[in-house]
Amino acid sequence: MGKITPFSFLLPFVILLSYLSPSSAEIKTLTISSDSRTLILFEKFGFTPRGVVSISLSSVSVTSSLSIDPSHLGFFLLSDESLLQAAYASEQQQQQNVPGCVLESPFVKRLFYFTDLSPPPSASYNHSFPITHPDEYSLFFANCAPQTQVSMEVRTEMYNSNPDGSKDYLSVGQSPVPSIYYTFAFTYVVFFGVWIYLTLIKHRLNSHRIHHLMSCLILIRSLYLICAAEDQHFIRVTGTPHGWDVLFYVFQLLKGVLLFAVIVLVGTGWSFLKPFLQEKEKKVLMVVIPLQVIANIASVVIGENGPFIRDWVTWNQIFLLIDVACCCAVLFPIIWSIRSLRETSKTDGKAAKNLAKLTLFRQFYIVVIGYLYFTRIIVYALRTIASYKYRWVSVAAEEMATLAFYLVMFYMFRPVERNQYFVLDDDEEEAAEAALREEEFEL
Template identity: 65%
Template structure:
């Protein structure tokens, strides 16, 4: 039981709280001692429904004990207690010998299904002809994880499983969104409306008022707003249909598509803005092109990993590996996009010594320093702080992490779009003689400090 419980703890640690929908999955000769299906926040009217068909067990032993295979739910708090109990329990061989049996005899008492800290729903002993169909009420509100446990030695399990986890509404309808996900459709809908207004204002600047000052980068930034708007719309529809029907009705395809597009375009915009392309220089250097050639494929890989994780769930073999790939790729992208900004600041510092326009150079340098700091802050917040909110927040307030991420993203967009907006006389590039002299003194002081 110790190894199985430790595996449960690992799966619980990497499992992200997600909206539970109706899931159907087939397993063929699966040897895993434990399989995490879903995490879900229940109200006092929650329920779990499990439908099993074609269940069969093969084992090198004469016959696997059906009481050692079954489904159970477990809260996060009880998980740690179950793991502690498993570590304190002697190995199965010792328990069997102490009970007077042989070391090869199955030990039902050592299975996680017999732990007092889990709520066992049913075992294979309760099935008839390899089939099972039943709903189980969850009357104590909390966030639970649904697991399948296989404690039979060397047993291989074949079955088709359909799971439903939901809360019942007062009118008797089913709400397939976890308690902590309930406000999510409204959150995405609100930000979709805000991005539509943002896009209208930006379009007025780039296509009408300051059309002459607009550069190619500004039109690419318009594309970023369009991608973000479509992402929020598809996310809102995806979550709405999951809430009502348990399935996204195809909106998940749009969601992953626009998630890919907005991710690729965002990192491309950060790289291009960081290099000063289009509004400071017309072409990219080879090293800057290489950054784009690295970041864009990495973003495609990250979004493929996100789609696999979102559409399959933790019951898929290799799910933990996909999570690790997603984390690695995302960190690599975040590091790569910082290099162009650093290169721009270094180039501006070197230029300040020769071009005779110290004030303009200093202002540009200040601009890129601010952008560098804001990019780091945004990436840090959305990758670390938001993840921390997902893991430590009470299950009823998991929506707070999504709201925090969207607010941070909108604030970052507002800063970037306002700072690099098209303008005929930009304060960073049009300065008077007094500012020029003051800037020269500042640059001399910086060179002296270095």
């Protein structure tokens, strides 16, 4: 039986791994049924010099219309650097029409072939492999046998051994993440207490419905971070989230929906400038909220199933596309408000007040753009270019940017007596009219 050239299938994994963050739940049981894929990606994990990979196979079944060579099926580890080298080497081999199997590549760390199963190729297997060279590795299954389908139950366990002998199931770059989440959860709890004092006690008479909705947003954000911290803590200690992942996904959904809803409502001036939403503003909410629900469904599929499912890249693309659509949609109400204030300033004779409102909305627009740009592009760049040992930096950067955004937004629209929305200084009226006329002339 001639060997096929599987390296052509290796190239898409360069793109696939760009989506993939280090895995978190490091004890996983997966079922593969009649799968003929040449390569299946399971996990990505950052190891210390005391790392271990444990793989257990059961109910293994291999079917083919041709004779099967068990050495053409097996598991291996591959670092990101080696992946690029292997992809380059594969291109050279393809140009020269040289057959080969990825299991024979000098760039991969072979774990075992199906010849190691007893009896091969259909049986069970259970073995642990120490990691002597610390790096971030992706775990693959390779099927270099043409017209061959594989079914099996796979249990994978990846961890780093601590000096005291305990196991750390978080990737080396993710180990500080639980502490980061705990720290920010505490910060939001304090933030929530201060905001409640302002809205319900100190400035109760100047509070509007949007301020109470903003209170709910801080509370949900706090609960989300608590659940995220507990989820990551139990994964680090035991390898499984012990149900905290369910609460994490619930509050992730609520947090996303509330955040985008608050941005839209603040951008429209709801409840403090006008009691009702216009029809086009309602439509934005009717678009953003369902999109956030779909995005979170995609997030659950991505997080719970991992990259071994066939449509994993598609789900990632759906998530990214919907997230970008939501980010664009929430900007429209702010733009509409800016245009409306420009028009109003020409007719109502309150130039100073309108100029203050206009300035505030423009500042808010810039703040929203900056937040979305940082969390969607800069954070992704940090996660991509940072060494695997410092992947936690992107998590900390995202949380700091989010906290800064919340603080700025809540400060700008806080319930105080002389909020910029209600400022009307007659002494500045003439200067404001001149500024608005100058702006109109420039436009």
